[in-house]
Amino acid sequence: xxxxxxxxxxxxxxxxxxxxxxxxxxxxxxxxxxxxxxxxxxxxxxxxxxxxxxxxxxxxxxxxxxxxxxxxxxxxxxxxxxxxxxxxxxxxxxxxxxxxxxxxxxxxxxxxxxxxxxxxxxxxxxxxxxxxxxxxxxxxxxxxxxxxxxxxxxxxxxxxxxxxxxxxxxxxxxxxxxxxxxxxxxxxxxxxxxxxxxxxxxxxxxxxxxxxxxxxxxxxxxxxxxxxxxxxxxxxxxxxxxxxxxxxxxxxxxxxxxxxxxxxxxxxxxxxxxxxxxxxxxxxxxxxxxxxxxxx
Numbered sequence: 001x002x003x004x005x006x007x008x009x010x011x012x013x014x015x016x017x018x019x020x021x022x023x024x025x026x027x028x029x030x031x032x033x034x035x036x037x038x039x040x041x042x043x044x045x046x047x048x049x050x051x052x053x054x055x056x057x058x059x060x061x062x063x064x065x066x067x068x069x070x071x072x073x074x075x076x077x078x079x080x081x082x083x084x085x086x087x088x089x090x091x092x093x094x095x096x097x098x099x100x101x102x103x104x105x106x107x108x109x110x111x112x113x114x115x116x117x118x119x120x121x122x123x124x125x126x127x128x129x130x131x132x133x134x135x136x137x138x139x140x141x142x143x144x145x146x147x148x149x150x151x152x153x154x155x156x157x158x159x160x161x162x163x164x165x166x167x168x169x170x171x172x173x174x175x176x177x178x179x180x181x182x183x184x185x186x187x188x189x190x191x192x193x194x195x196x197x198x199x200x201x202x203x204x205x206x207x208x209x210x211x212x213x214x215x216x217x218x219x220x221x222x223x224x225x226x227x228x229x230x231x232x233x234x235x236x237x238x239x240x241x242x243x244x245x246x247x248x249x250x251x252x253x254x255x256x257x258x259x260x261x262x263x264x265x266x267x268x269x270x271x272x273x274x275x276x277x278x279x280x281x282x283x284x285x286x287x288x289x290x291x292x293x294x295x296x
Contacts, residue, residue, distance in 0.1 A: 005039040006072050008032065009047070013065050018055055090116060092284050095124045095131040096144035097202065099230040103250040104274050105144065108165060108292055115291050119284075127228065128202045141282040146247075146272040148206045156277060161286070163276045163293025169248040170203060170270040172214060172263040176240015179261050186266035188243060194220035195236045195244035201228040206270050207245060213267060214243045247272070 008025060015021040022032035040046050049056040096105065101123060112119055124134050128145055132154065135143040146168065147153045156162070174182065174192075181188050194214040197204035207215025217223050224242040227233055230250060237244040238259060248269075254260040276293045278285040 002035075002038070003075070005035055005042070006068060006075075008035050009039060009061070010065075010068060010072065012036065013057065013062065013068075016057065090118050090284055091120045091122060092142060092288060093122045093124065093140035094142045094144060095126065095134040095140040097128055097131060097146060098125050098228075099203070099247055099250070100144050100146060100274060101125055102231045103168065103247045104165060108144075112288060112291055116287070135277065138279075141279045141285040142288065143275075143277040145275055145277075146202065147275045148202075149271045149273070150209055151206060153273075153275065154277070159280050161278045161280050161289055163278070163289050165274040165276055165292055168272045168274055169264070170206065170245050170272065171248050171251065172212075172243055172245050172267045172269075173237055173251055173255065173260040174240075174243045174263065175238040175254070175260045178240045178243065179258075182261055182263065186263055188263065191222045193222050193224035193242035195225045195227065195233045195242040196220050196223050197233075197245070198226055198228050203230065203245065204228070210268075210270065212245070212270070215245055245270075 008021070011024050012018070012021040015024065018032060018036075019029050022029040025032060027035075036048065040048070045060070047058050047061040049058060105123075109121065122140075124131070124140055126134070131143055131145060134140050136156075144165075145154070148170075153162075174188065178188070178192065181192065190213075192214070196214065196216050196219070197207065199205070199208055199216045199218070204216045207219070212219065214220050217226060225233075225236060230246055233244040234246055234250055236242060237246065238254065243263070248255075248262075251260055251262075255262050276289065278289045280286065
């Protein structure tokens with residue numbers, strides 16, 4: 001189908017006469033008739049009732065005039081959008097907990113950049129409740145968070161799509177001089193200093209629920225620091241200031257190099273999904289979901 005055929009049809013509907021419509025389109029009536037015939041051939045049906053002395057417009061066409069006009073507006077908008085597309089305008093607002101921003105988002109950003117070179121991110125970091133609030137208010141079109149297997153996943157309405165980037169684990173680790181107090185059984189003295197999470201933080205809630213040692217103030221005999229920021233916990237643990245629980249994705253390089261020792265074999269670990277939520281009405285958010293996640 002040729003784009004201008006729809007313009008021809010709309011002018012014909014306005015004028016109700018082939019000669020006047022042809023004059024408005026600045027072409028001869030035979031040429032105009034051929035274009036209308038071309039539209040009919042593409043449509044697979046006649047839109048004109050060609051009688052001996054006159055031509056009448058079919059009711060099927062007149063009854064759909066509003067839809068044709070709406071389609072023309074949409075097509076023009078789409079043509080303009082494509083013609084004036086600027087990659088620099090692809091901006092996505094993302095609310096995320098601090099931990100996945102440090103541990104997971106760099107890999108996600110790299111994959112997105114490879115697919116969408118002009119993409120820009122505006123990150124809004126916070127605890128889980130704050131991130132959910134930003135997402136529900138519409139401040140962001142996407143939400144990135146950890147969801148523990150032991151805690152019910154977030155519940156949103158039908159306009160929100162959920163996907164999973166991958167899996168992660170919260171593991172207990174020690175570094176610095178504390179590596180040398182680990183016993184042959186893979187445990188440490190109960191009075192070892194600990195970098196713990198507040199009980200009202202997400203990691204603190206998960207560790208408390210499953211009664212993990214050294215996770216929150218009440219499960220530590222010697223709390224050195226209380227912080228909800230796992231990136232800060234990582235630095236303190238690396239310097240040997242205490243045992244701490246960290247996402248494996250944030251600590252695996254140091255565990256492989258020996259800078260950190262994982263005590264997960266003795267104290268266990270907490271399994272997480274790296275969950276992504278996206279507003280279905282925001283096109284760029286849906287595009288990123290296709291790049292990043294599998295639906296679950």
